[in-house]
Amino acid sequence: MDEPIPVTRDVDHGTAKLMPDVDRKRAWLLTVDGAPQSYVDLDEPTHLEFEYARRLGHVVDTVAEPGRALDVLHLGGGALTLPRYVAATRPGSRQDVVEADGGLLSLVVEYLPVSDGAAIALHGADARAWIEAAAPDSVDIVIADVFGGTRVPAHLTSVAYARAAERVLRADGVYLANLADAAPFGFLRSQLATFATVFEELALIAEPGVRRGRRFGNAVLVASHRPLDTATLARRTASDAFPARVEHGAALREFIGGAKPVRDQDAVPSPEPPDGAFSIG
Secondary structure, eight states: OOOOOOEEEEETTEEEEEEEOTTSTTEEEEEETTEEEEEEETTOTTOOOSHHHHHHHHHHHHSSSTTOOOEEEEEOOTTOHHHHHHHHHSTTOEEEEEESOHHHHHHHHHHSOOOTTOOEEEEESOHHHHHHHSOTTOEEEEEEOOOBTTBOOGGGSSHHHHHHHHHHEEEEEEEEEEEEEOTTOHHHHHHHHHHHTTOSEEEEEEOHHHHTTSSOEEEEEEEESSOOOHHHHHHHHHTSSSOOEEEEHHHHHHHHTTOOOOOGGGOOOOOOOOTTSSOOO
16 A cells, blocks of 8 residues: 655645655654644544644533533634544534635645535634624634744634624633733733633643743633633643643733733734744654
């Protein structure tokens, strides 16, 4: 049998590359302009290679009883790692994936197709335009993992965007976002302040090294109107290969400090990662 070979293609927003993992038979790494975007194992969709993806998975696992089908909206598609995870762990879930880069979607569908019957609908569209037009109270989870290159786009950081995300969620729904920042955390604090104006409950999941300002890295924001199961989340994230901490309540309010919510007219993308922070090869 032929060994899989890397695939390189120009897509709408850069150059995408699919690279096979030599250690896992049908696993692939997706990069765009050298920055890792997704890792997917077609034979084991519950395998979440990237730490931030595992943290998002932990939240998905804890928002409802195990195995219960959910309606999930994914903003940002990548290689469809989390949609595949939800389909495997919560069979019968209905999922929509909104990805602005249609060329990237086509590449992923061609080389990394999802299984028939997974109920994953793919849409080439802008994330904010999609949620502003979507039906209210229509989904249980919104997962935002949108990066223009290596930065979260500015129009997905404001109070108006947070309100749009809240509108599509059901009353007990949960919003998740993969963000990135470094000390002094101006972007991360402003995002927490922004979502605190719309949601009653917030939590932040990050590695201690990132949270203490030692390096640039990912952080997962969780927002809802109902109390989050932070105890279970804390246990799960602490047991990962790269342990993370869950902050909420008073500690999180202290971290937010005097940060102000972001208005559309003041919105800026997340900071540019330092050279080498997210790149490979």
